[in-house]
Amino acid sequence: MQLVTRTPLAWKNLTHNGRRLAVAVSGVTFAVVLMFMEQGFQNALFDSTVALVRNFTADIVIVSSSRYSLSSSSRFPFHAVLLARGAPDVAQVQPIYVENYLSLFRPPHRTSRPIRVIAADLRQPLFQPTLQEVISRQASLLAAPQTALIDVMSKESIYELDPGRVAGGSPEYVELADKQLQLVGTFQLGTDFANDGTLLMNLENFAHYFPRRDLSSDALAMVDLGLVHCRFGSDPGQVRDQLQRQLGGNVRVYTRQELVDKEIRFWDRSTPIGIIFRVGMIMGFVVGILICYQVLYNDIADHLAEFATLMAMGYGALYFVGIVVRSAVYLALLGFVPGLGISWLLFQGITLWTGLTMNLSRWDIGLTLAFTVAMCILSGLFAVRKLLAADPASLF
């Protein structure tokens, strides 16, 4: 049985009718875009929830052991920070405070909305270079009382304030927790599921706005995140284990990457979000199968007499399976390339539009390509049954 003949019948049949090929390819392209969009949204949402942690430079992060997600508000006592500072191989420990509930944000004559407020000792280098550079440049402004930076990605539609104006150099006066606040500059972090905008301020200012946090008399007594920088040359894994032993069961100590992974896993597995996107991806896959099946089936149905003639001539079943699978793979590749291009353009648009950063890793692209090829081959195998049922006896 000769599997591959020199006459490229699959390709010739597929490309013979230009209009039909265009319809077929656009069908596959549609499915590819659908799958890419689902993946892009999922990535954007997962990436956004961990954008803050990723922007830190710390090797290790300490959180409360009851903090199941970064968006929850379980805290641990400051005294753990002090303990950690004394540990061997630890260079520095900085507390980070995050407030999402008490922090009602109100531009003049507008409605109050909660905003995320992040406070840290901003004289210390805590962030990745790009962000750190922006913050360091404005550090002197932030030293003044009742000042903060606003995230340029904060949603204008929610806060009724255009962060771009602040970025343009005109400070804005707003209210935060019923007290006056001056927005002196901007930085860029991004929004996520739980937060529509972010303010960044100094510890003193934070204490000023939220003096009775966690029913404590000391505003800074309860810490959200403890950022640990290890001494140069030490192993973060070992330091983490050591800190965990030393600090006890009330806190959990993670390396930064572990915390990122745990957070993504939480959103992916413990909320419906992961399933929603997976279902979306599967829908794209199924739509692709239906479209591809329709195309391949019609192609076979239109050439049934010709295929039956080949059968009469002595071409075996394997040859026909080969023809259809090859057509399917061509279709998948022809549809994938424009699908990738269109998705990329859409991602650019959506990033501009929503503030979510849409990214595709090489792994995502490879996965979608594999899905596309699988989708086409699967529908090809459904369609080939029609071909194998062709009866050469009907030709006479």
Place this chain on the structure above:
Amino acid sequence: MNASDTSSVPPDRHVRAPATSASLLARMTGSDCVIRVRELNHFFGEGETRKQVLFHNTLEIQRGEIIIMTGPSGSGKTTLLTLIGTLRRVQEGSLQLLGQELNGIARQDMTALRKQIGFIFQAHNLFESLTAFQNVNMAAELVGIERAAARQRIEKLLTRLDLGHRIHYKPHSLSGGQRQRVAVARGLVHSPRVVLADEPTAALDRHTGREVVTLFQELARDEGCTIIMVTHDNRILDVADRIVNMVDGYIHSNVLVRESAAICEFLKGCPSFADLTPRSLSEVADTMQAVLYSPGTVIIKQGDVGRDFYLIRQGSVDVLQADGKAQRHVATLHEGQFFGEVALLEDRPRNATVIAKTETLCYTLGKDAFRDVLSRSHTFEEELRKVLFDRQ
């Protein structure tokens, strides 16, 4: 005449077949049988709606023969053709193609067998996406003809079929007749041992239609290819070695055209038959049975009741007459001569014994049929008596 007679062994245990079926003559001349159909029945449908479409079909086709199958639509000729072409499964009876039994054949054997068959369908069934060359090449590639050889052969065939200037055209820019000829080339390119063609000349004009059948004749003659055509095209009937006529699922007649002509020629050689119209002559020829006798066989015995009239097709016989105690050699008869008529004419016992001298093929005509022929020709009896007189 029903061709199924062939299989019934007559009481005298000599091999017997219709005179115009090629089998016995072929046995004597050493041709080989490419297709052998025996007691083939075929049914369509299942259960209540099951309907028999082929009844006791028996047929032998030799290497290099050109067969034309005729018959009204629904007579089963295409069903028989698809069975021969392995496109349908044999249900009942036996069908041997190129020495292989098709009843119960394994799928892979069937696929292998198909590669030795050339199909030419009435609908051209060409791939619109492939050029004429590529369409024909699909058949060449399958049997693994070397690339350059295939190219040469395809170009030669297409040129021969008047398509030399259209070799790299796609079907949509070819006329109906041109497409049909591409399909013919595709059916022939791989030098098949059997060609099954359904109205191969229907879409062709007189000139190109003739070119196609001439090609068939060359293949049959030079490559020993056996060709079976279903056709209603009267213009090409003359190429047939044999015409098989089917009616209602039975092989109604199976006439070896040349043999039929040969018998007519023999019969006409006798002045008494000259009076018959060619039509009556061929009817007589078609009614005759062939019987093969080995040397020394007593064909008729003096004193027996006469049943048949004999024409010697091949071989020779001795005529002996018992005269008191001694048996006297009267004559030796050869190809084209006949005997056994006296007993039929005068309704009396055989007046001589006839013994096959060599292996002898005789064509026989039963008494009733013989009398029927007599009544058509007023001079026949008279002439026959004269012949008999001369012989004595």
